[in-house]
Amino acid sequence: MRIGAPLLKQVKDPKEWTNEHLRRGYLAAYCPDLTIQDTAEIRAYRQAARDADIVIAEVGAWSNPLSDDAAIRQSALQRCKEQLALTEEIGAICCVNIAGSRSAQWDGPHPDNFTPDTFALIVDNVRDIIDAVKPKTSYFTLEVMPWIFPNDAETYLSLMKAIDREAFGVHLDPVNMIASPALFFHNRKLLLECFMLLGPYIRSCHAKDVVLSSELTVHLSEVRPGLGGLDYYTYLKLLRSLNRDVPLMLEHLLDDEAYQEAAKFILYTASRI
Structure with missing residues (x-):
């Protein structure tokens, strides 16, 4: 199993990047x-990753292709x-973005996010992005979001069926799907469903965790892997079952020490499978 995390220190060249x-x-x-x-740098990093047996998992395209502002939307599509x-x-392996939002906030909730028109616009956007680039070995993916x-x-x-493009894949972040106490307490069932329906199309995954606070209203908070309720034993077992x-x-942690602790927890859990 390949684990990765952001490098929080600046590196000066591809060799230092792989060494870190x-x-x-x-x-x-x-x-x-x-x-x-950056043509020369792209070639250098690609070769350095190959030489070190490091897989470049994903390229972020974070932007809002669903914006109601035409200029913002076109800029986002071009970035993707x-x-x-x-x-x-x-x-x-993949380029990842969220679908966007009808909100002024690029990743924010909005009542129009779950309309048939928005679904159709997502389909059109993803087709436009893939058809413009025509990738042969990589995939465009959308990260799951709760809203x-x-x-x-x-x-x-x-969406996979509606978009109907071989270069469209799945980016899996199960924590982003946990939006209720029922899903929190029964996340093993959620994981099983994800891999049953989407397994062949999963290209990259995020690793984080979630806790449910004891408050009057529902409050779910992201935490470091191992400090929350996500069933990592099942998650890792299902990842292994993909046989590729x-x-x-890892993401969203404050320092290198936290990333190392998260990686240790994941590797320990994997060793029990």
Whole structure:
């Protein structure tokens, strides 16, 4: 199993970049901070990753292709296309974005996020991005979010069928699906459903955890893997059952020590399988 995490220190070249990953035991990596115009650097990082047996898991395209502001929407679509092209050139597995939001906040909740028109716009956007780049080895993916499609395994599968492009894949973050006490307490069932419906299409996964606070209203908070209620034994067992390299990428922690503790927990849990 390949684990990866962000590097919080600046590195000066591809060799140092690979060394810092290997020193931490990471055989998967987020894409370095490059653009599609950085031709020489792309080649250098691609070769360095290959030489070190490090998989570049994902390239972020974080933006809002659903914005009601036409200029913002077009800029977001262009960014997605450029980042997908970068994904292909650097040899990464997938380019990832969220679908966006009808809110002024690019990743915020909005009542129109769950309308049929929004679903159709997501389909059009993803087709436009993939058809413009025509990737041969990499995939465009959407990260699951609690307040926009895809928000669960069934809606992701519906999008897969509607988009109908081989280069569209699944980016799995089960914590982002846990939006109620029922899902929190029965997340093993949620994980089983995700891998049953989406297993063949999963390209990269995120690793984090979630806790349910004892308050009058529902309050779910993200925490470090191992400090919450996500059934990591089941999660890792299902990942292993895919029988192919699907990176598990840590995120949203404050320092390198926290990332190392999270990785230790995951590796310990994996050793029990």
